[in-house]
Amino acid sequence: MVRVASETLNSRVPEGPVDEVWDKHRFNMKLVNPANKRKFTVIVVGTGLAGGAAAASLAELGYNVKSFCFQDSPRRAHSIAAQGGINAAKNYPNDGDSIWRLFYDTVKGGDYRAREANVYRLAQVSNNIIDQCVSQGVPFAREYGGTLANRSFGGAQVSRTFYCRGQTGQQLLLGAYQALMRQVHIGKVELFARREMLELIVVDGVARGIIVRNLTTGELETHTADAVVLCTGGYGNVYYLSTNAKGCNVTAAWRCHKRGAYFANPCYTQIHPTCIPVSGDYQSKLTLMSESLRNDGRVWVPKDPEDKRNPAEIPNEDRDYYLERRYPAFGNLVPRDVASRASKERCDAGYGVGETQLAVYLDFRDAIQRDGEDAIRKKYGNLFHMYEKITAENPYQVPMKIYPAVHYTMGGLWVDYHLMSNLPGLFVLGEANFSDHGANRLGASALMQGLSDGYFVIPYTIGDHLAKAVLPKIPADHPACVEALESAQSRIDQLLAVKGTRTVDSFHRALGQIMWDHCGMARNKAGLELAISQIRELRDQFWKDVRVLGSGESLNQSLEKAGRVADFLEFGELMCIDALNREESCGGHFREEHQTEEGEAKRNDEEFSYVAAWEFHDVGDEPTLHKEPLSFPNVPPTTRSYK
Amino acid sequence: MSSESLNLTLRIWRQDGPNAKGGFRDYKLNGVSTHMSFLEMLDVLNEQLIEAGEESVAFDHDCREGICGACSLMIDGKAHGPDQATTTCQLHMRRFHDGDTITIEPWRASAFPVLRDLVVDRSAFDRIIQAGGYVSVNTGNAPDGNAIPVPGTVQETAMDAAACIGCGACVAACKNASAMLFVSAKVSQLAVLPQGKAERGERVLSMVAQMDEEGFGHCTNTSECEAACPAEISVDNIARLNREYVRASLVSGK
Ligand SMILES: Cc1cc2nc3c(=O)[nH]c(=O)nc-3n(C[C@H](O)[C@H](O)[C@H](O)COP(=O)(O)OP(=O)(O)OC[C@H]3O[C@@H](n4cnc5c(N)ncnc54)[C@H](O)[C@@H]3O)c2cc1C
Ligand code: FES
Numbered sequence: 101m102v103r104v105a106s107e108t109l110n111s112r113v114p115e116g117p118v119d120e121v122w123d124k125h126r127f128n129m130k131l132v133n134p135a136n137k138r139k140f141t142v143i144v145v146g147t148g149l150a151g152g153a154a155a156a157s158l159a160e161l162g163y164n165v166k167s168f169c170f171q172d173s174p175r176r177a178h179s180i181a182a183q184g185g186i187n188a189a190k191n192y193p194n195d196g197d198s199i200w201r202l203f204y205d206t207v208k209g210g211d212y213r214a215r216e217a218n219v220y221r222l223a224q225v226s227n228n229i230i231d232q233c234v235s236q237g238v239p240f241a242r243e244y245g246g247t248l249a250n251r252s253f254g255g256a257q258v259s260r261t262f263y264c265r266g267q268t269g270q271q272l273l274l275g276a277y278q279a280l281m282r283q284v285h286i287g288k289v290e291l292f293a294r295r296e297m298l299e300l301i302v303v304d305g306v307a308r309g310i311i312v313r314n315l316t317t318g319e320l321e322t323h324t325a326d327a328v329v330l331c332t333g334g335y336g337n338v339y340y341l342s343t344n345a346k347g348c349n350v351t352a353a354w355r356c357h358k359r360g361a362y363f364a365n366p367c368y369t370q371i372h373p374t375c376i377p378v379s380g381d382y383q384s385k386l387t388l389m390s391e392s393l394r395n396d397g398r399v400w401v402p403k404d405p406e407d408k409r410n411p412a413e414i415p416n417e418d419r420d421y422y423l424e425r426r427y428p429a430f431g432n433l434v435p436r437d438v439a440s441r442a443s444k445e446r447c448d449a450g451y452g453v454g455e456t457q458l459a460v461y462l463d464f465r466d467a468i469q470r471d472g473e474d475a476i477r478k479k480y481g482n483l484f485h486m487y488e489k490i491t492a493e494n495p496y497q498v499p500m501k502i503y504p505a506v507h508y509t510m511g512g513l514w515v516d517y518h519l520m521s522n523l524p525g526l527f528v529l530g531e532a533n534f535s536d537h538g539a540n541r542l543g544a545s546a547l548m549q550g551l552s553d554g555y556f557v558i559p560y561t562i563g564d565h566l567a568k569a570v571l572p573k574i575p576a577d578h579p580a581c582v583e584a585l586e587s588a589q590s591r592i593d594q595l596l597a598v599k600g601t602r603t604v605d606s607f608h609r610a611l612g613q614i615m616w617d618h619c620g621m622a623r624n625k626a627g628l629e630l631a632i633s634q635i636r637e638l639r640d641q642f643w644k645d646v647r648v649l650g651s652g653e654s655l656n657q658s659l660e661k662a663g664r665v666a667d668f669l670e671f672g673e674l675m676c677i678d679a680l681n682r683e684e685s686c687g688g689h690f691r692e693e694h695q696t697e698e699g700e701a702k703r704n705d706e707e708f709s710y711v712a713a714w715e716f717h718d719v720g721d722e723p724t725l726h727k728e729p730l731s732f733p734n735v736p737p738t739t740r741s742y743k
Numbered sequence: 744m745s746s747e748s749l750n751l752t753l754r755i756w757r758q759d760g761p762n763a764k765g766g767f768r769d770y771k772l773n774g775v776s777t778h779m780s781f782l783e784m785l786d787v788l789n790e791q792l793i794e795a796g797e798e799s800v801a802f803d804h805d806c807r808e809g810i811c812g813a814c815s816l817m818i819d820g821k822a823h824g825p826d827q828a829t830t831t832c833q834l835h836m837r838r839f840h841d842g843d844t845i846t847i848e849p850w851r852a853s854a855f856p857v858l859r860d861l862v863v864d865r866s867a868f869d870r871i872i873q874a875g876g877y878v879s880v881n882t883g884n885a886p887d888g889n890a891i892p893v894p895g896t897v898q899e900t901a902m903d904a905a906a907c908i909g910c911g912a913c914v915a916a917c918k919n920a921s922a923m924l925f926v927s928a929k930v931s932q933l934a935v936l937p938q939g940k941a942e943r944g945e946r947v948l949s950m951v952a953q954m955d956e957e958g959f960g961h962c963t964n965t966s967e968c969e970a971a972c973p974a975e976i977s978v979d980n981i982a983r984l985n986r987e988y989v990r991a992s993l994v995s996g997k
Contacts, residue, residue, distance in 0.1 A: 153882075156882070157881075160881045172864070172865055173869050175869075175909055176813050180812075234885065234891075234938065235878065237905075237933050237939050239936065240898075242892075242898045247889050247892060248888050264902060264905075269810075270908075271902075279877060285873040379776075380778055382783050382786065382787055383783070384780070486833075492835070492837060555882045555883075556882070603790050649799070654760055655801055655858055656798075657799060658793065
């Protein structure tokens, strides 16, 4: 049985109509007087959209900012890889969009597991984001007349997605990066690249600093401040294979969790239906093929599992267009979670194609016949080119082979309306927090959230904390700093001391396989219980048999990886515990025990309309569950149906 | 496409630290699938090295999708290897043949010192951007996104230049280790857009001054940078930088 805390969590959402609370609250929050801002130092960990935007904006206000990332330059944060676009409720196309509609779609898309007030605020500031980025020189796509262009994305019924070719994340990130570099130049931001956060410093229950490892020299550094803003991205790499960059990790968030910050909804992960399938056991990551391909591609498998003919030779009557068959209304455009599960179902039943039989066809034959190859090239040329580069197959002639892959994590550290965790002084932004996407994220909404948090929320809410809190100076030799430093050092020493026989990657792969098999697209009680015991066993083996060569006093990539995998090995267990606790299917979380007769997800609003925020006690010890009840006065829950 | 397997000799630059003496070491790697990416091939080598008790080869990488600009290898003397418009992480082993010897080195430029093995320090690029590669607009100050129309052609030119991934291949490919392509891409993007016009003069002067201070060489118009660029940044940007520079120098009287 799960230990449940008796008191529910206070989200600090102000009273009042959802469309008014943010404006009123901005007035009610305390301000730091301009002359006093320069007396405060804020640590921002991460330089993706959330961290880059936060660090630049806070410095512009006058705070002293220390900015950290593990890459060699802040410009390489994983946000750079986002392709499709960013949503905003501008309603430039005059097609019926509004802040309310974006709010509504996001709450519904999240399968009624997000906090309404946060989502409304997100929709509200979405428009400011576009203005800000345009002013920075982000080259958004334009119409001939020079106005901003929009497209429809991810099955949305309005065109609200802004984009820069297939490189939206890159351009938005470079905008934030440049704003950040400007503040470095002015001297308001001190930049620490190639640094990995290994510990949070907590003094009298308040977050006051971090310990980082200088990845070039190996030296551990102590940094103190008046607040810590964590923007360290998602944890999809717990599965080893994902569309995330190789360095994405849970380490920073996990170390905060172990220092008292609650981890919310860790089991909510998004599996993207259109990725290039695994080709061999050397595979190091998976590549996303944009969702937009399903606008013209048709998904199918052969009706006969023994049908090994070249796909072009398989006539229509021998093909099973299973999305069109199961979901006649939405067809190939059903949401990500539904499409992913449907391909898994076909492959599990033995209908998969290709060498590994873990793939389905995404076929452009009919679209090419209808619109001509040129039209298709114009829309998807760069994607087809990328596909061919990786697979050496020409998708104009043979159907693409695709399979779902882990893509995004909706869970993260628990935060209140101020984006502050339960540890005062620790703020969490972007993919690293849990707040806005519920159990499923809509396309083009992660970029929006990262920039909203960084440009337009934290600049207000951090002031309220700094103005109210009592923040005595913390010297670097404060006992809490010394203790955190020693803890980081001892973990490194332990990793180097094992001197076992197995590589770090071999453990990471094994963990990924357990997570994918039992805590992936479909989960059930027996599988999750098995996974928990397997993870524990693997973790024991890791600490007995991992081989990390070299020393802690130099650039040592094996050691970096080992630290991250050690944390994933603890975190994976929490994901399974959360998935086990949530006896319902919602969004990306599908419990096989909770489905309709047609195999669709069955939510349980009576019992599970809450955020599950977990409190850490010890490795391998049952965490305590803290609940934040959710209510939906503005968007009453309905069953998502795409039939 | 079915996979074949290759037996390779890898000649790799090994260097323990910034001040250590480096040198090439040869490694045999057998059974490399032609489906692997170049970095996956190095992963496999590293696994074998660790199992044999030798420290793995350090190299920068992150997205493995050709967009973050982290990966940075000289492969047989070519920045990012033999394929056009392709980063190292997107290069695949089917490009190579059984029995090949492949030489792998870090970027070579005095402004990019080696940190370890194949990892170099490219922070000089950040400092060039700090010198002026931005529009000075604080958060919250922006007018409506559609307040200033930007003609499609201008936007396309800006986007072509903005596509730079900051990997440094242009520097590595240039015999003078010039950073002109990198600098000119940012100068161009912001000079052509109306939002960047107000600061265009100061921007180009400061960025070029910083580039010189970092120790990058001069541009002698050999276009090796363009040929090596995985993001296909055009040398037209260098011409634009030169025009911007002359214009700004005249105006400022410097
Ligand atoms: C292939 C792909 C395509 C996508 N396309 C879209 C899209 O079209 N639209 C959309 O809205 N979303 C998209 N997403 C999702 C979106 O890109 C991410 O959710 C978002 O960019 C995350 O931003 P972030 O700022 O929270 O974190 P990140 O950009 O991941 O940044 C994390 C930062 O934290 C730092 N960091 C991490 N750990 C540590 C540590 N321990 N110590 C120090 N620093 C650390 C890193 O260095 C980095 O600077 C896509 C995602 C992927 C994988
Ligand atoms: S690893 Fe990101 S561009 Fe190669």
